[in-house]
Amino acid sequence: MTSDILIHHARIWPSVDGPLIDDGKILIRNGRIAKIGQFHARAETVIDADGLLVMPGLIQGHIHLCQTLFRGLAEDRPLLSWLRNVVWPLEAAHTPDSIRASARLGCAELIKSGVTAFLSMETVRHTGAVFDAVAETGLMGIVSHCFMDEDSGYPPLTVDLEDALAECDVILEKWGAGDALRLAVAPRFALSCSGRNLREEVSYARERGLLLHTHCSEQVPEVQEVRRKTGRSNVDFLNSVGLCGPDVCLAHCVHVDERDLALLVETDTRILHCPTANLKLGSGVAPVPDFLAAGLTVALGSDGAACNNRLDIWNEMRLAGLVQKPLLGPEALPARDIVRMATLGGARALGWEKEMGSLEVGKKANLIIVDSNNVHVLPSDDPASNVVYAHASADVLMTMVNGQILFEDGRLTTIDEEKLREEVLCQKQAMLKRAGWDRRKQSI
Numbered sequence: 001m002t003s004d005i006l007i008h009h010a011r012i013w014p015s016v017d018g019p020l021i022d023d024g025k026i027l028i029r030n031g032r033i034a035k036i037g038q039f040h041a042r043a044e045t046v047i048d049a050d051g052l053l054v055m056p057g058l059i060q061g062h063i064h065l066c067q068t069l070f071r072g073l074a075e076d077r078p079l080l081s082w083l084r085n086v087v088w089p090l091e092a093a094h095t096p097d098s099i100r101a102s103a104r105l106g107c108a109e110l111i112k113s114g115v116t117a118f119l120s121m122e123t124v125r126h127t128g129a130v131f132d133a134v135a136e137t138g139l140m141g142i143v144s145h146c147f148m149d150e151d152s153g154y155p156p157l158t159v160d161l162e163d164a165l166a167e168c169d170v171i172l173e174k175w176g177a178g179d180a181l182r183l184a185v186a187p188r189f190a191l192s193c194s195g196r197n198l199r200e201e202v203s204y205a206r207e208r209g210l211l212l213h214t215h216c217s218e219q220v221p222e223v224q225e226v227r228r229k230t231g232r233s234n235v236d237f238l239n240s241v242g243l244c245g246p247d248v249c250l251a252h253c254v255h256v257d258e259r260d261l262a263l264l265v266e267t268d269t270r271i272l273h274c275p276t277a278n279l280k281l282g283s284g285v286a287p288v289p290d291f292l293a294a295g296l297t298v299a300l301g302s303d304g305a306a307c308n309n310r311l312d313i314w315n316e317m318r319l320a321g322l323v324q325k326p327l328l329g330p331e332a333l334p335a336r337d338i339v340r341m342a343t344l345g346g347a348r349a350l351g352w353e354k355e356m357g358s359l360e361v362g363k364k365a366n367l368i369i370v371d372s373n374n375v376h377v378l379p380s381d382d383p384a385s386n387v388v389y390a391h392a393s394a395d396v397l398m399t400m401v402n403g404q405i406l407f408e409d410g411r412l413t414t415i416d417e418e419k420l421r422e423e424v425l426c427q428k429q430a431m432l433k434r435a436g437w438d439r440r441k442q443s444i
């Protein structure tokens with residue numbers, strides 16, 4: 001039994017689709033929201049929100065925690081060279097210790113920026129170490145084990161299907177259908193797995209009720225190569241092996257045509273939109289207003305630090321709006337739609353819509369306190385436009401997950417930042433040495 005927590009004097013924005021509650025209270029019991037609104041209550045712990053904005057914790061729909069250690073190492077390359085010459089060799093050089101450091105670093109950044117849950121794609125080995133690292137931080141997340149078989153184009157990351165599924169078995173045995181941490185199955189993308197293995201991975205996930213997560217139609221050469229190999233569009237091919245549906249999250253979807261869109265709608269597939277990564281790798285702009293108009297669930301993600309380089313969901317919100325406007329006009333993608341992607345959309349994509357995405361009685365106490373009195377926000381009182389266009393991640397004052405405060409007064413409560421800095425520098429050096437990194441060429 002944990003003690004009750006009462007947040008009072010808050011400017012509560014419980015849901016993107018609802019109004020603000022001024023001078024409101026939230027009572028938290030056993031990690032969940034017990035009461036919200038205006039009422040009288042006592043609690044062992046009282047947090048004075050002092051008129052600040054209290055809103056649902058933000059949700060990162062697509063990241064790679066294993067790549068946080070690669071930040072700044074894979075600049076100015078197109079996707080396939082970015083993967084084959086830098087990212088995959090570095091992933092192959094990971095050990096459990098380096099991947100733990102990488103995940104911890106990513107989690108620290110997420111927590112400080114007000115993220116309370118995420119969907120990540122890890123690499124083909126050591127995914128269990130990511131679970132261990134995330135569990136220590138208190139964050140909620142769905143951690144995907146990555147699959148790459150004989151067609152991966154980078155032999156050191158090739159793992160037999162049986163061995164990959166055995167690693168999933170070990171993780172499931174330890175973590176099961178966890179309350180805060182879950183496993184997902186992630187074929188890396190259409191070109192990294194054979195059709196037969198993709199089908200096997202899909203049935204493994206569906207038999208166990210696990211989410212499926214992959215990259216889709218990020219760049220034109222990728223789409224062309226899938227068509228050359230399979231005779232189908234990328235979305236059509238993924239659908240043919242079972243990789244479409246409400247339990248499937250597709251990252252990017254930049255290059256989709258009308259038939260692809262119809263397939264995505266028909267199958268109610270989830271979209272993970274990563275605007276910064278799409279710009280930085282020169283991929284393009286995903287047709288997000290079309291996705292939303294068609295009724296698709298869209299979440300927002302930063303992708304990995306190797307291609308972004310920040311895991312900052314506030315950046316993604318702002319950019320998600322800005323990139324559409326030169327193409328479609330200033331009316332495109334209103335701020336409220338963007339906040340929905342980072343809250344309820346993310347929750348729905350992760351299959352956690354009953355647990356998070358809005359502040360409601362019975363849902364997890366996953367919430368943030370945001371400094372709405374900062375000069376760069378005043379005097380606007382429209383929370384949607386403030387959150388998307390005026391606020392920055394540094395305005396997050398407190399992050400709570402499952403009723404546990406993970407960040408407060410500028411300090412992380414579950415991660416020792418000083419130790420983390422040392423660990424990260426030391427693990428990065430060792431990883432680059434193992435990978436045979438050439439400092440002058442900035443590649444392997």
Ligand SMILES: [Zn+2]
Nearest residue numbers: 215251303304
């Ligand atoms: Zn990605």
